[in-house]
Amino acid sequence: MNPFRVMTYNILEGAKDRLDVVGSVVRAAAPDVLGVTEANGFDDARRMKEVEKAFGMKGVLGPARSGFHVALFTKPGLKVEATGPEYYPFFHAALWAKIRLDHDQHVTAVVAHLNPFSPDERLAEVRALCRHASPGERSVLMGDFNCMAPGDAIDRSVLELPRNILARFIKEAGDPVEFDRREVALAEWAGFVDVYRKLHPKKPGWTLMTTRFGAALRARMRIDYLFATPRFAQRAVSAEVIETDESRRASDHYPLVAAFDMAGMGAGKSEKWIPVEGQ
Numbered sequence: 001m002n003p004f005r006v007m008t009y010n011i012l013e014g015a016k017d018r019l020d021v022v023g024s025v026v027r028a029a030a031p032d033v034l035g036v037t038e039a040n041g042f043d044d045a046r047r048m049k050e051v052e053k054a055f056g057m058k059g060v061l062g063p064a065r066s067g068f069h070v071a072l073f074t075k076p077g078l079k080v081e082a083t084g085p086e087y088y089p090f091f092h093a094a095l096w097a098k099i100r101l102d103h104d105q106h107v108t109a110v111v112a113h114l115n116p117f118s119p120d121e122r123l124a125e126v127r128a129l130c131r132h133a134s135p136g137e138r139s140v141l142m143g144d145f146n147c148m149a150p151g152d153a154i155d156r157s158v159l160e161l162p163r164n165i166l167a168r169f170i171k172e173a174g175d176p177v178e179f180d181r182r183e184v185a186l187a188e189w190a191g192f193v194d195v196y197r198k199l200h201p202k203k204p205g206w207t208l209m210t211t212r213f214g215a216a217l218r219a220r221m222r223i224d225y226l227f228a229t230p231r232f233a234q235r236a237v238s239a240e241v242i243e244t245d246e247s248r249r250a251s252d253h254y255p256l257v258a259a260f261d262m263a264g265m266g267a268g269k270s271e272k273w274i275p276v277e278g279q
Contacts, residue, residue: 003237003259004101007031008111008142008226010207010253013068014040014047021250023054029242029257031057032075033099035111037092037144039071062086062095062111070111070143072097081106089124091115094143096132105262107232108132112143117168119180122147126183130190133229141192141227144253148221149184149194153204155220184225193233195226195258196241205241207256210248226258235260 007029015022026034034057041047042061052059057073062085064070070093074080079100086094094112101107110132115121122145132139148154148169158166159177167173171180188194196205207224228236239258247254 004033004107004262005029005031005257005259006033006035006109006140006142006226007255007257008035008037008144008224009255010037010113010144010224010251011039012251012253013038014042015051015251016041018250019050019054021246023051025242025244025247025250025255026055026057028244028246029255030075031073031257032078032101033107033109033140034073035109035142036071036073037068037111037113039069040067042069042071060095060097062093064090064093064113066092068092068113070095070113072109072111074099086112086128089121089128091117091121091125094125094129101262106138108137108139110139110141110143112141112145114143114145114147114183116146119147119169119171119182122183123186126186130187130192133187133191135191135229137229138232139192139229140232140258141187142225142256144223145183145225146223147183148179148181148223149197149225150181150188151197152181152222154179155204155206157219158221161219187227191229192227193230195228195233195236196222196239196256198233199236199239205256207241207254209252210250210254212249212252224253224256226256228258228260232260235262237261 059073062070083097092113096110172178205222206220
């Protein structure tokens with residue numbers, strides 16, 4: 001079996017007139033499962049069909065009252081056996097799907113777009129997502145977390161942001177300011193593994209901001225993540241931020257892709273799928 005590829009991508013307000021270039025980025029990355037944040041407009045059936053055609057994948061929507069929907073897409077041949085949205089306490093949305101890969105392999109994929117304004121609200125959202133970190137699960141949790149991870153260096157460009165924007169990431173104001181990193185710390189404490197950081201301990205891995213909007217808001221931050229439960233994370237063979245000419249103009253975020261070696265990962269006693277409470 002080829003490596004199982006998972007991709008998370010904030011496509012900026014539904015890609016609007018950029019679907020062709022966003023679709024090109026997705027097809028070039030060739031993910032088996034794709035989590036999309038800012039799937040704005042995808043609640044329109046005609047638009048969803050256009051997106052599915054552009055990606056070459058089948059989609060499931062996680063609606064958000066804010067209009068900033070999330071979605072999960074799977075390549076042909078994969079079966080979505082069950083799916084469900086996460087509503088409370090999400091400012092935007094989160095969505096899970098149990099995906100069967102073949103007769104004895106399945107993965108639970110979760111995509112989330114966390115609160116862009118409040119660290120405390122983001123922490124509550126992560127707390128709700130931690131249920132997917134059950135030790136027996138093969139789960140991937142991905143999306144735009146709008147926060148920084150413990151240990152990540154702060155690029156000078158972030159400190160140059162207007163203070164009203166910088167305040168979204170601050171735990172305590174001062175000189176120097178203290179950035180709030182509790183959200184990722186809680187996800188890791190609950191059992192999730194930061195796949196990119198596991199494979200790249202020292203690379204910055206910035207996913208924001210692309211050069212699309214010029215230098216004015218070109219802060220370099222890592223706020224898009226792909227986590228996996230421990231046994232699944234052990235199967236990670238690669239993780240990369242896709243920075244190409246196309247991805248630089250497709251969105252304000254770069255996509256993140258990870259690949260997992262699924263060989264020999266059948267549903268044996270040690271790696272049996274255990275339903276998550278509520279599913």
